[in-house]
Amino acid sequence: MQEYKIRIHDLPKDERPRERLIKNGASALSDSELLAIILRTGSKQENVINLSQRILKEYNIKQLSQINLTQLMKVHGIKESKAAQIAACFEIARRLETFKDEDKQKINSPEDVYRRIYPKIREQKKELFIELCLDTKNQIIKEETISIGSLNANIVHPREVFKLALAESAAHIIVVHNHPSGDPTPSREDIEITQKLVETGNIMGITLLDHVIIGDGRHFSMKEAGHI
Template sequence: METSLYVTIKEMAEDERPREKLTKFGVNTLSNAELLAILIRTGTKNISAINLAQSILSINKEGLRFLADCNVDELSKIKGIGVSKACQIIAAIELGKRLSLNNKQNIQGIKSPKDISALFMEEMRYYKKEYFKILLLNTKNEIISSETISIGSLNSSLVHPREVFVNAIRKSAACIILIHNHPSGNPKPSEEDIQITKRLIESGKIIGIDVLDHIIIGDGSYCSLKELSII
């Protein structure tokens, strides 16, 4: 008779079980797979929640980063992960993203490009597509809101001044900051980035809403066109 190497979480030592480990030693002691296993809750007949979590993290070379921008369809195609488990994972990831952005409301005023990077880096560094956003500011450089203008490769056909400034006018913004990400992870501005920025600056002058900067988000690094003296 063949001996099974499959070990369920219940068969593990109590201190090694993810939930018990979290309760006794704290969440920081858990590995990524253990945290994911808690979200998954149960495995399948032949694989534990931890092993299932490990298989999810290993299906893409980006590991944990893969989960940051995946969707329900991608996850539910993984053996052992149905729509229900996929939704649980996606919901938890979205909560994490919103939590990282929650401190926007507590910022008294934007003082430097570094402030912008701190607000948007963890949200935008993992995007697989280019997201173009604007940050609306009042006369004290306090944040009014952030708006997503377009999703996809940044070009002049997608980023029209009308779409950029309509909410800025509606919300009485004094100025705006342009923000977009480079999925490659390299924040170096392209010629297209520079030309679009200059076009929007000129449009802003006509409307009376200044474009203070354009921040490009990479993977753990950013670029400010203002700091580079490009604008």
């Protein structure tokens, strides 16, 4: 009489590796369960959990990370695709050990803001209102265009500005907009929105460091002009 081999789908749902990971998180799973998720399927002879357990009896995690595809394919039940899945998983882990975020640009002056933004907007015929979210070291963690206005007007509400700042856990913000006329001299509306942003930031604990207006090869700093 042929022996019955239990399949993954024969297990109760809450005992299947993938469902357990979704419910409890990856840290709750054993090594063999994690490997089973990577391999996805077993064979006619054994389910993927049994296959994973057998592999880890032959090789521990460190050994498994070091053997090449040819050696992996010598394990019964491991063919080229599964060997590639295992190798890719450990290669990602190795790269994570040496991974470094790209250096974040630090903003030290209105000139830094101008040099970053001007090349992106010099040909624009409409006003763009751009927000820079900064960390406690004044490094940029997010840059986003908040609104696009008409040829001579751009209406911005503090709600949109601080919604992004909160989402990014910003310590400070700088806002920037362009004057398509080429003259960066602030309008009355520019000064008013700056004051509203300062007031809102004071309430929310997020500092508006500057509002920089960019013209044609020139810029204006609300901070330097004493409006902040």
